[in-house]
Amino acid sequence: MSVEITDPYAKAAFLGTRGGLFAMLFRGYLLMVPTIGIYRFWLVTKKRRYFWHNTPIDGDRLEYTGTAKQLFIGFLIALAVFLPLQLLVIFASTISPIVGAIVPFVVITLYYLLIGYVIYRARRFRLTRTLWRGIRFHQTGSAWNYAFRRFGWSLLVVITLGLAYPFMVADLWRYRYNNTWYGNQQFAFHGTWRTIAGPFFRAHVGNIVFLLVSAYLAFFTFAIPVPLEDRTIPNFQLVAIASAIFMILLFLSWVYISARTTSRMLSSVTIGDASLRVRIRARSLTGMYLVYVFLLALVGLLFGLGLFATGLTELVAEPTNIQASSGPIVMIVGLVIYVAFIGASAMVSELILGFGYWRLVVQGTEIFNARGLRNVRALGEESSVVGEGMADALDIGAF
Amino acid sequence: MQAIGQFQDGETATVHQIACYSDRDADIPSLVIISDDEHVELARWPIEELRVLPFVQGQMRLSRINSTSGARLIFNGRSVELIKQMLPELAQIQKKASRGQFGIIAGATAALVSVVVAYIFGVPLLAGRIAVLLPIEWETNLGKTAGEQFEAALTDGGRFKVCNSEPDSEVNQLLSTFVARALEQEDGPFKVNVSIVDFDMVNAFALPGGQIFYFSGLLDEARSVDEFAGVLTHEIGHVVHRHTTEKLIASAGTGLLVGMILGDISGFSVAAAVGTVLIDSRFSREAETVADKFAVTSLHRLGLQPNALGDLLDRVAADDQVTAALSILGNHPLTAERRTAMKALEFGSDVVEPVLTTADWEIIRTACDS
Numbered sequence: 001m002s003v004e005i006t007d008p009y010a011k012a013a014f015l016g017t018r019g020g021l022f023a024m025l026f027r028g029y030l031l032m033v034p035t036i037g038i039y040r041f042w043l044v045t046k047k048r049r050y051f052w053h054n055t056p057i058d059g060d061r062l063e064y065t066g067t068a069k070q071l072f073i074g075f076l077i078a079l080a081v082f083l084p085l086q087l088l089v090i091f092a093s094t095i096s097p098i099v100g101a102i103v104p105f106v107v108i109t110l111y112y113l114l115i116g117y118v119i120y121r122a123r124r125f126r127l128t129r130t131l132w133r134g135i136r137f138h139q140t141g142s143a144w145n146y147a148f149r150r151f152g153w154s155l156l157v158v159i160t161l162g163l164a165y166p167f168m169v170a171d172l173w174r175y176r177y178n179n180t181w182y183g184n185q186q187f188a189f190h191g192t193w194r195t196i197a198g199p200f201f202r203a204h205v206g207n208i209v210f211l212l213v214s215a216y217l218a219f220f221t222f223a224i225p226v227p228l229e230d231r232t233i234p235n236f237q238l239v240a241i242a243s244a245i246f247m248i249l250l251f252l253s254w255v256y257i258s259a260r261t262t263s264r265m266l267s268s269v270t271i272g273d274a275s276l277r278v279r280i281r282a283r284s285l286t287g288m289y290l291v292y293v294f295l296l297a298l299v300g301l302l303f304g305l306g307l308f309a310t311g312l313t314e315l316v317a318e319p320t321n322i323q324a325s326s327g328p329i330v331m332i333v334g335l336v337i338y339v340a341f342i343g344a345s346a347m348v349s350e351l352i353l354g355f356g357y358w359r360l361v362v363q364g365t366e367i368f369n370a371r372g373l374r375n376v377r378a379l380g381e382e383s384s385v386v387g388e389g390m391a392d393a394l395d396i397g398a399f
Numbered sequence: 400m401q402a403i404g405q406f407q408d409g410e411t412a413t414v415h416q417i418a419c420y421s422d423r424d425a426d427i428p429s430l431v432i433i434s435d436d437e438h439v440e441l442a443r444w445p446i447e448e449l450r451v452l453p454f455v456q457g458q459m460r461l462s463r464i465n466s467t468s469g470a471r472l473i474f475n476g477r478s479v480e481l482i483k484q485m486l487p488e489l490a491q492i493q494k495k496a497s498r499g500q501f502g503i504i505a506g507a508t509a510a511l512v513s514v515v516v517a518y519i520f521g522v523p524l525l526a527g528r529i530a531v532l533l534p535i536e537w538e539t540n541l542g543k544t545a546g547e548q549f550e551a552a553l554t555d556g557g558r559f560k561v562c563n564s565e566p567d568s569e570v571n572q573l574l575s576t577f578v579a580r581a582l583e584q585e586d587g588p589f590k591v592n593v594s595i596v597d598f599d600m601v602n603a604f605a606l607p608g609g610q611i612f613y614f615s616g617l618l619d620e621a622r623s624v625d626e627f628a629g630v631l632t633h634e635i636g637h638v639v640h641r642h643t644t645e646k647l648i649a650s651a652g653t654g655l656l657v658g659m660i661l662g663d664i665s666g667f668s669v670a671a672a673v674g675t676v677l678i679d680s681r682f683s684r685e686a687e688t689v690a691d692k693f694a695v696t697s698l699h700r701l702g703l704q705p706n707a708l709g710d711l712l713d714r715v716a717a718d719d720q721v722t723a724a725l726s727i728l729g730n731h732p733l734t735a736e737r738r739t740a741m742k743a744l745e746f747g748s749d750v751v752e753p754v755l756t757t758a759d760w761e762i763i764r765t766a767c768d769s
Contacts, residue, residue, distance in 0.1 A: 015455075034508070035504060035507075035508045036508060036511050036512065036515075037511075038504060038507045038508045038511060039504060042500070042504065046453075049453060049454075053454055053455045054455060060414060061455075061458075063452075063454075063460070063469075063471070065469075068500070068503070069503055072503075072507060131407075131469040131471075132412075133407055133412045133413070133414050134407025134408060134409045134410075134412070134414075134468075134469035134470060134471055135407075135409070135411075135412045135469055136469055182412075183412060373412055374411075374412055374413050375411065375412070375413075376411065376412040377410060377411055377412075378409055378410050378411075378468065378469065381467060382467060
């Protein structure tokens, strides 16, 4: 009789490389030209396969079963929904200038609500097209429920100046994960507002204190007295410095909260007898964003120089004056440069943020007692393509 | 010949280590799947129902056609070669699948191309039809909104300085008479309003709903009442035929189409602007020809020089590039076609009393001098 000594923690790994992803994306972007953008659905499908299939969990790779055709049909359905909405907005501006000014606000609010709906349905699409060990994931619950929940919580967060945030996060995570299934095994979420209260309030309070202190210093302690008058003006130098520091603080606290939230919330998930343990370091996330900003600035600089060299800078500054310039050749060159710029920025985003984040999460994930999942049975089918199409139309979702 | 691999039955989350071989002697040639440890037959998959799934290098995954279950056969490394030898049909199956995908891409692209082509040629027709159906109140409101944006754009957020703001001034009486005469033969309910604006551009614009802006720059450039009237009737021609509304509808449509191609329905201004210019400039020219005809015929009917418009445009075209580009020439390129078309309009020799005299012209010309 042999004794199996196994690590109770099953690991996940990511075997993809940035080089491999770059080659695929580059070829894909080129193919978007002769297909006037239609190839985009095939590229997204290939990309998802690249990420899913290169992620073995406890030795067995994830499989993505979605097809490009499904994405394309979803897009057409989304068009049928959004085109009338757009026409409605244009129509509204013809009724009167006042209505024309109000309608965009109403539409933006509706869009924000709709985004919640779309996030939930798109998540269902991707879950139901993910197989692990031959068993499909799926998602129960109602997308409208989720949309209104998210909308209501957002309002509360705004009203309480951010204090309701931990409650919002906990509630939404709970709704998403309690409704997630692996075959006939339902997930369970054990997190509460307390799970991220610590990191969140620390950062939040820290930021507010900083704001108050710098405001006090700028408006009182170091205020500049106006000569010959009995008042002072705020020290604008101090305000400028404090604003710059505040931007940095905001970024750092956002990254910190983001890393802690993902780590702690995911670690509150159990799947039957198995449970997740996820650790994402804030410093890794920070490094990733810094590299991204740096590369994006580089791309912007290169294109800016390119435009300047070809004398097209004025064109970009006021595109509505294109008619005043010399001819279609200039416009076509301008269009090519514009498209190339979009492509380069998208590439940077995919390679640094997309690739980076997936790898960070996967490499930081462990499953305790994955053996407990061996007896899960299949349940659930592929969901409809509507949510995914709308997510594409609204540009939601990184993967 | 046997190949070892893994089998996921799609029913339970257990992965079986298996071996498989092809049984071509059975009624239905199948791939037989045998569990490695107990040598029990787990499944039989008909070879013609096999599907190769796109996967990573060095691993082959097979599934069954028309089955949504997660049942999979997985082969790694050397087994992949063995399976390919065992089942030469797989190569054909894979080729057919790629051709299928290529077909869908080609079909979808062709559909999009035909939509774009239909759009480029159909929009002038459609926009014209829709423009005519729009109620006048809508057009007036559209014009008001467009006018405000237009003003703000040209004056950097300010307002125009209108030289003929007083409703009962001499200038306005002359203008009303002129407009009334110009619209004599039209039966549309248009309320044309002419504003002479103190602005240094050699240009005039018509907005939806009948508002016409005539810039003082153009007033200074015109050498006679005929030239002034030529441009004014040209703009009135646009109003009468509702070209501006047509253009707005077309631009909105173009913006949506470009947004659809780039995959962003919320629409981005740069792409929309470029698309607008590229596609719309084509039927702009037709609108210009129609407005030209209206101008020239009106001038003749009102007792003024029909060639005046052409003369003015010729003169403006002789200016430097920038001025010409920003002038009325900028959005109305004076092609040889237009010139010839204008000259070709035949007129009878009946003499008509000119609607505006030289004295009237003096009053109009100095409208902004104060």
